[in-house]
Amino acid sequence: MAREIKIMTTRKLVGSVLMGTATLLGLLTVGNARPLPRQGQSQDDELQMGQEVFNELKAKGEIVESSPLYDQLRPIADAITKAAQPRYNHPFKFYLVHETQPNAFATPGGNVYVVDSLLYFVKNREELAGTLCHEVSHTIHHDTVTLMEKQKKIEEREVGAAVLLGPTRAHILAIALLGKLHSLSYSRDVESQADITGSDVCAATGYNPWGLVWLFQDFKDAKIGHIPQLLSDHPNDQHRVDALEQHFQKNPSVFGKFNSDTKSATPFVVPKDAPEVFLR
Numbered sequence: 041m042a043r044e045i046k047i048m049t050t051r052k053l054v055g056s057v058l059m060g061t062a063t064l065l066g067l068l069t070v071g072n073a074r075p076l077p078r079q080g081q082s083q084d085d086e087l088q089m090g091q092e093v094f095n096e097l098k099a100k101g102e103i104v105e106s107s108p109l110y111d112q113l114r115p116i117a118d119a120i121t122k123a124a125q126p127r128y129n130h131p132f133k134f135y136l137v138h139e140t141q142p143n144a145f146a147t148p149g150g151n152v153y154v155v156d157s158l159l160y161f162v163k164n165r166e167e168l169a170g171t172l173c174h175e176v177s178h179t180i181h182h183d184t185v186t187l188m189e190k191q192k193k194i195e196e197r198e199v200g201a202a203v204l205l206g207p208t209r210a211h212i213l214a215i216a217l218l219g220k221l222h223s224l225s226y227s228r229d230v231e232s233q234a235d236i237t238g239s240d241v242c243a244a245t246g247y248n249p250w251g252l253v254w255l256f257q258d259f260k261d262a263k264i265g266h267i268p269q270l271l272s273d274h275p276n277d278q279h280r281v282d283a284l285e286q287h288f289q290k291n292p293s294v295f296g297k298f299n300s301d302t303k304s305a306t307p308f309v310v311p312k313d314a315p316e317v318f319l320r
């Protein structure tokens with residue numbers, strides 16, 4: 041499909057698919073009395089949700105098509121993809137996006153978005169890898185679609201049957217996701233599970249899974265307001281760090297070889313003011 045580029049190939053986009061917010065909302069309002077597909081289609085729904093978010097980010101001009109920053113991201117993204125792909129049935133694809141707050145987010149369907157400023161924000165390679173492994177794990181666990189479904193159910197109760205007619209279920213969930221893209225409020229347990237699976241994925245890549253713990257610890261004492269969105273969405277929680285450490289201790293054959301000391305971290309260096317070409 042010409043709608044997407046893989047960072048590995050960064051081939052030029054042919055054709056254009058424009059579906060801005062107005063179009064999305066227009067479809068939602070007009071509707072066409074199609075029944076909502078239900079059980080058994082959730083996998084395809086995930087793909088559709090992911091595609092709608094991609095279209096929206098592209099329409100906003102946020103997706104970086106090419107940049108030297110991809111040279112830094114690509115080896116880590118490739119390693120994580122290799123380790124995580126057996127756990128998910130749609131291909132993982134990593135995209136850089138340009139936003140002000142350092143952040144990373146994954147959408148259903150396999151796309152993972154890495155805000156460019158995150159590459160400058162992390163203190164070492166392991167912290168970046170840990171963050172991306174965590175995000176990929178939300179996709180593996182289907183956390184986003186579960187959360188959106190929960191929220192839509194509450195809304196359906198509030199607005200009655202109107203929302204049940206017309207657009208597909210995936211479309212409704214995609215709209216809900218677009219509104220919450222940067223403030224998904226997962227429960228502590230859901231976050232902790234993503235940490236645990238993320239640490240497994242990280243260990244399988246060979247990147248030190250302590251990176252996620254280091255990231256938490258670096259910003260433990262930061263003042264609210266100075267905490268980047270990445271961590272205020274995923275607040276520091278000693279329970280999460282404890283759960284990770286317990287997981288490491290319980291599985292010495294997997295985690296025993298990794299050094300918990302930040303001094304063992306690999307520096308992550310990115311070119312300053314790297315140019316970016318945006319996908320249009």
Ligand SMILES: [Zn+2]
Nearest residue numbers: 178231234274
């Ligand atoms: Zn998370």
